[in-house]
Structures are given as C-alpha cells and as structure tokens.
Amino acid sequence: MKxxxxxxxxxxIVIFIITIIIGLGIFLFYRYTLSSLEKTKLEYEEDQVYSxxxxxxxxxxxxxxxxxxxQNAIDTSxxxxxxxxxxxxxxxxxxxxxxxxxxxxxxxxxxxxxxxYLIYSNKGxxxxxxxxxxxxxxxxxxxxxxKAGLLEIKWYF
Amino acid sequence: MVLLNHxxxxxxxxxxxxxxxxxxxxxxxxxFFITKPRASLNxxxxxxxxxxxxxxxxKTNLCQNISIKDEIINCNSGFFLCNNLNSCQDLNNVxxxxxxxxxxxxxxxxxxxxxxxxxxxxxxxxSSIQPLANTNIEVSLKLCS
Numbered sequence: 001m002k003x004x005x006x007x008x009x010x011x012x013i014v015i016f017i018i019t020i021i022i023g024l025g026i027f028l029f030y031r032y033t034l035s036s037l038e039k040t041k042l043e044y045e046e047d048q049v050y051s052x053x054x055x056x057x058x059x060x061x062x063x064x065x066x067x068x069x070x071q072n073a074i075d076t077s078x079x080x081x082x083x084x085x086x087x088x089x090x091x092x093x094x095x096x097x098x099x100x101x102x103x104x105x106x107x108x109x110x111x112x113x114x115x116x117y118l119i120y121s122n123k124g125x126x127x128x129x130x131x132x133x134x135x136x137x138x139x140x141x142x143x144x145x146x147k148a149g150l151l152e153i154k155w156y157f
Numbered sequence: 158m159v160l161l162n163h164x165x166x167x168x169x170x171x172x173x174x175x176x177x178x179x180x181x182x183x184x185x186x187x188x189f190f191i192t193k194p195r196a197s198l199n200x201x202x203x204x205x206x207x208x209x210x211x212x213x214x215x216k217t218n219l220c221q222n223i224s225i226k227d228e229i230i231n232c233n234s235g236f237f238l239c240n241n242l243n244s245c246q247d248l249n250n251v252x253x254x255x256x257x258x259x260x261x262x263x264x265x266x267x268x269x270x271x272x273x274x275x276x277x278x279x280x281x282x283x284s285s286i287q288p289l290a291n292t293n294i295e296v297s298l299k300l301c302s
Contacts, residue, residue: 057209097258105166135210135213137216139211143221147218149213150259
C-alpha cells in the first residue's frame with residue numbers, strides 16, 4: 001500500500017473512534033440530563049408539599065375562625081364538605097393523635113368517634129409515594145374542645 | 158537550538174492547558190456544592206413542625222375548657238383542675254404521648270416543672286419558645302438529631 005492510502009485509513013479509523021466517543025458523550029449527557037430533570041421534578045413536588053403543609057391549615061376551607069379571627073386550628077366540622085382545588089397526585093389525611101380514638105375514617109355518621117379525615121385523594125396510576133406530616137390542632141365545635149392532630153400529605157410520583 | 162525552543166514552548170502550552178482544565182473542573186465541582194438550597198428547606202420544615210407542635214400541645218384540652226397550658230401553670234402551683242390528672246408526672250405522660258405520636262425526632266420539651274425528653278439532644282435542629290403570659294414560665298420545645 002502507498003503511504004497516502006495508509007494515511008487515509010488512519011484518518012478513517014480516527015474519525016470512526018472520535019465519532020464513537022462523541023456518540024457515547026451525547027448518550028451519557030442525555031442520561032444525566034434526564035435523571036437531573038427527574039430529580040428537579042421530585043424536588044419541585046416536594047417543595048409544593050412543604051408549602052402545602054404550611055398553608056393548608058390556614059386556608060379558609062379548613063381553619064377555625066372565631067369572630068372572623070383565625071384560631072390556628074382546623075375546624076373538624078368543615079372536613080366533610082371540603083372541596084380542595086386540583087393539587088396533583090396526592091392524598092391528604094388529617095389524623096387525631098390525642099386523645100386516642102378508634103382507627104376509623106370519619107364520616108357524618110361516626111363523627112367525632114373516629115380518628116382520621118380523608119380530605120383529598122387523587123392517586124392516579126403512580127406507584128411510588130412519600131409522606132410528610134406536621135402537627136396541627138383540631139377543633140370540635142360540638143364539644144368546644146381542641147385536640148392534637150397531624151396533617152399528613154402523601155404524594156405519588 | 159530553534160527546534161529545542163519550539164518543543165519547550167509546546168510543553169509550556171500543554172501545561173497551561175492542563176492548569177486551565179483543572180481550574181475549570183474545580184470551579185464546576187465547587188458550583189455543585191455552593192448551589193444546594195435543600196438544607197434550608199428542611200430547616201424550615203423542622204421549624205414549622207416545632208412551632209406547630211408547641212402550639213398544638215398548649216392548646217389541647219385535657220378536660221372541659223381546661224387546656225394543657227392551664228395545667229402546666231397549675232402544676233407549678235401544685236394543684237390540678239382536671240380530675241384525670243393527679244401529678245405533674247401524669248401531665249408529662251400526656252405531653253410525651255402527643256410529641257411521640259407527632260414527630261420522630263429526638264426532642265426536649267420544658268415548661269416550668271415539666272421536662273420531657275427523648276434520648277440525648279446532640280444537635281438542636283429546630284426550636285420553638287413561648288413565654289406564658291402573667292407567669293415566669295417559658296415553654297420550650299427543641300427538635301434534635
């Protein structure tokens with residue numbers, strides 16, 4: 001073979017190897033971007049849940065007000081008719097932790113002899129889930145009592 | 158002589174390029190550590206939990222119209238208004254029950270004679286303090302790691 005032919009073959013091999021390296025780089029970059037986007041999406045949803053934990057107990061749909069002043073407690077009598085806006089794939093529960101009651105979901109018939117109120121549920125077809133909670137005060141207008149509770153937000157991803 | 162100088166300058170250029178690449182790498186890695194806002198979000202969440210838990214504990218009724226806050230003040234005076242409480246230890250147990258059903262952290266709760274805690278508080282992650290009006294009692298709740 002002539003020297004020029006050998007050089008052409010060398011060039012082709014070099015271009016081929018460089019193309020493979022660039023292709024591999026693009027693939028790795030794509031995978032990294034995809035996983036980073038997934039992570040960002042999860043973090044964004046987590047931020048939303050944190051924000052919801054802070055704001056939901058003070059929303060007009062749930063909070064107990066006396067002479068129009070919020071009392072920093074959830075009015076349990078409002079929990080049967082609550083209509084929350086679309087909050088995504090989440091399940092929101094309010095549970096009573098003290099005094100202990102039977103582990104029964106509340107409805108108008110067993111209230112207040114129950115311990116959990118399901119106020120929002122949209123599971124979609126997601127499989128993984130994570131739960132965040134925060135303590136809250138529950139107000140019972142019938143007996144004019146405050147009890148200890150927990151706001152539990154389970155979000156699906 | 159000219160060839161030797163040419164090679165030397167090539168090596169110097171290579172060295173310069175390597176230094177620039179190293180600096181760029183260090184800069185990119187440091188950016189990764191600098192831009193981490195998640196920690197403050199978790200701190201805010203723990204602070205929210207501490208504040209909510211303190212408020213919930215004080216507000217909770219032990220019997221008709223008598224809250225834990227009232228009985229904390231009474232405990233320091235040595236008498237109770239609720240029949241289901243006989244001593245400050247009973248009140249301790251109620252507060253312990255509420256806290257342990259609400260958070261998973263180690264904690265330290267104190268209010269006058271009442272002191273409730275779980276394990277050793279190595280590092281305070283969030284705390285919430287509230288003085289009780291017309292008393293010298295200060296309610297303090299620390300959530301720890």
